[in-house]
Amino acid sequence: MTLHVSYNHQCPACEAYYIPFDKDEACPRCGKLESERFDFIRQASESARFNLHTYEAFLPPAWFVGSLGDHILSLLFRLLESYRKKGRKSDFVKFAEARFSEMNWGDQAYLKGHVLRAAVRVREELAKNP
Numbered sequence: 001m002t003l004h005v006s007y008n009h010q011c012p013a014c015e016a017y018y019i020p021f022d023k024d025e026a027c028p029r030c031g032k033l034e035s036e037r038f039d040f041i042r043q044a045s046e047s048a049r050f051n052l053h054t055y056e057a058f059l060p061p062a063w064f065v066g067s068l069g070d071h072i073l074s075l076l077f078r079l080l081e082s083y084r085k086k087g088r089k090s091d092f093v094k095f096a097e098a099r100f101s102e103m104n105w106g107d108q109a110y111l112k113g114h115v116l117r118a119a120v121r122v123r124e125e126l127a128k129n130p
Protein backbone atom coordinates (compact mmCIF):
# COMPACT_ATOMS: atom_id res chain seq x y z
CA MET A 1 0.00 0.00 0.00
CA THR A 2 0.93 3.63 -0.30
CA LEU A 3 -0.21 6.86 1.33
CA HIS A 4 -1.95 9.17 -1.10
CA VAL A 5 -2.64 12.88 -0.87
CA SER A 6 -6.06 13.42 -2.41
CA TYR A 7 -6.10 17.11 -3.08
CA ASN A 8 -7.07 19.17 -6.10
CA HIS A 9 -6.88 22.91 -6.34
CA GLN A 10 -6.96 25.64 -8.96
CA CYS A 11 -6.26 29.32 -8.53
CA PRO A 12 -9.62 31.15 -8.64
CA ALA A 13 -8.05 33.99 -10.63
CA CYS A 14 -6.05 32.23 -13.36
CA GLU A 15 -7.07 28.54 -12.97
CA ALA A 16 -3.48 27.36 -12.52
CA TYR A 17 -3.15 24.06 -10.71
CA TYR A 18 -1.04 24.37 -7.57
CA ILE A 19 -1.03 23.57 -3.82
CA PRO A 20 -1.10 26.44 -1.30
CA PHE A 21 1.14 24.54 1.12
CA ASP A 22 2.74 27.32 3.17
CA LYS A 23 1.16 30.51 4.42
CA ASP A 24 3.12 32.62 1.93
CA GLU A 25 2.89 30.24 -1.06
CA ALA A 26 0.96 32.29 -3.62
CA CYS A 27 -0.31 31.13 -7.00
CA PRO A 28 2.89 30.42 -8.95
CA ARG A 29 1.36 31.74 -12.17
CA CYS A 30 -0.42 34.99 -11.27
CA GLY A 31 0.80 35.66 -7.73
CA LYS A 32 -2.62 35.68 -6.06
CA LEU A 33 -2.35 34.84 -2.35
CA GLU A 34 -5.45 32.94 -1.28
CA SER A 35 -6.81 32.23 2.19
CA GLU A 36 -7.05 28.51 1.30
CA ARG A 37 -4.17 26.48 2.80
CA PHE A 38 -3.51 22.76 2.64
CA ASP A 39 -1.30 20.68 4.93
CA PHE A 40 0.59 19.16 2.00
CA ILE A 41 4.16 19.21 3.34
CA ARG A 42 3.37 17.11 6.41
CA GLN A 43 1.28 14.60 4.43
CA ALA A 44 3.85 14.40 1.62
CA SER A 45 6.64 13.80 4.14
CA GLU A 46 4.66 11.04 5.85
CA SER A 47 3.98 9.37 2.50
CA ALA A 48 7.65 9.58 1.44
CA ARG A 49 8.81 8.26 4.82
CA PHE A 50 6.30 5.41 4.60
CA ASN A 51 7.65 4.42 1.16
CA LEU A 52 11.22 4.45 2.37
CA HIS A 53 10.41 2.25 5.36
CA THR A 54 8.15 -0.11 3.41
CA TYR A 55 9.92 -0.38 0.03
CA GLU A 56 13.39 0.91 0.92
CA ALA A 57 12.90 3.57 -1.76
CA PHE A 58 11.07 6.87 -1.93
CA LEU A 59 9.48 5.83 -5.22
CA PRO A 60 7.03 2.95 -4.57
CA PRO A 61 6.71 0.06 -7.08
CA ALA A 62 3.35 1.39 -8.22
CA TRP A 63 1.78 4.80 -7.79
CA PHE A 64 -1.70 5.67 -8.99
CA VAL A 65 -2.13 9.39 -9.65
CA GLY A 66 -5.65 10.26 -8.61
CA SER A 67 -5.24 13.94 -7.83
CA LEU A 68 -2.99 16.96 -8.13
CA GLY A 69 -1.49 16.07 -4.75
CA ASP A 70 -0.57 12.61 -6.02
CA HIS A 71 0.88 14.06 -9.23
CA ILE A 72 3.18 16.44 -7.35
CA LEU A 73 4.06 13.63 -4.93
CA SER A 74 5.20 11.43 -7.83
CA LEU A 75 7.58 14.21 -8.93
CA LEU A 76 8.87 14.52 -5.36
CA PHE A 77 9.35 10.75 -4.96
CA ARG A 78 11.40 10.55 -8.18
CA LEU A 79 13.51 13.50 -7.12
CA LEU A 80 14.10 12.22 -3.56
CA GLU A 81 14.91 8.74 -4.82
CA SER A 82 17.45 9.89 -7.41
CA TYR A 83 19.06 12.11 -4.77
CA ARG A 84 19.18 9.20 -2.31
CA LYS A 85 20.74 6.93 -4.95
CA LYS A 86 23.42 9.52 -5.62
CA GLY A 87 24.41 9.18 -1.99
CA ARG A 88 23.12 12.64 -1.05
CA LYS A 89 26.53 14.15 -1.78
CA SER A 90 25.56 17.21 -3.78
CA ASP A 91 23.60 20.17 -2.49
CA PHE A 92 19.92 19.19 -2.53
CA VAL A 93 18.59 22.48 -3.91
CA LYS A 94 21.11 22.54 -6.77
CA PHE A 95 20.42 18.88 -7.47
CA ALA A 96 16.65 19.49 -7.57
CA GLU A 97 17.02 22.56 -9.78
CA ALA A 98 19.11 20.60 -12.27
CA ARG A 99 16.67 17.66 -12.32
CA PHE A 100 13.63 19.88 -12.77
CA SER A 101 15.35 21.90 -15.49
CA GLU A 102 15.78 18.70 -17.52
CA MET A 103 12.05 17.98 -17.37
CA ASN A 104 9.53 19.07 -19.97
CA TRP A 105 6.87 21.01 -18.08
CA GLY A 106 4.85 21.85 -21.19
CA ASP A 107 2.33 24.59 -20.48
CA GLN A 108 2.87 24.17 -16.73
CA ALA A 109 6.32 25.77 -16.56
CA TYR A 110 5.08 27.77 -13.58
CA LEU A 111 4.97 24.51 -11.61
CA LYS A 112 8.74 24.09 -11.74
CA GLY A 113 9.57 26.66 -9.05
CA HIS A 114 6.47 25.64 -7.10
CA VAL A 115 7.38 21.95 -6.96
CA LEU A 116 10.98 22.87 -6.19
CA ARG A 117 9.84 24.87 -3.12
CA ALA A 118 7.64 21.95 -2.04
CA ALA A 119 10.58 19.56 -2.50
CA VAL A 120 12.85 21.67 -0.31
CA ARG A 121 10.17 21.83 2.40
CA VAL A 122 9.54 18.07 2.29
CA ARG A 123 13.26 17.42 2.47
CA GLU A 124 13.48 19.66 5.57
CA GLU A 125 10.66 17.69 7.22
CA LEU A 126 12.34 14.37 6.40
CA ALA A 127 15.62 15.61 7.82
CA LYS A 128 13.92 16.65 11.08
CA ASN A 129 12.29 13.24 11.52
CA PRO A 130 13.87 10.52 9.34
Ligand SMILES: [Zn+2]
Nearest residue numbers: 011014027030
Ligand atom coordinates in the same frame (compact mmCIF):
# COMPACT_ATOMS: atom_id res chain seq x y z
ZN1 LIG B 1 -3.31 32.32 -10.34
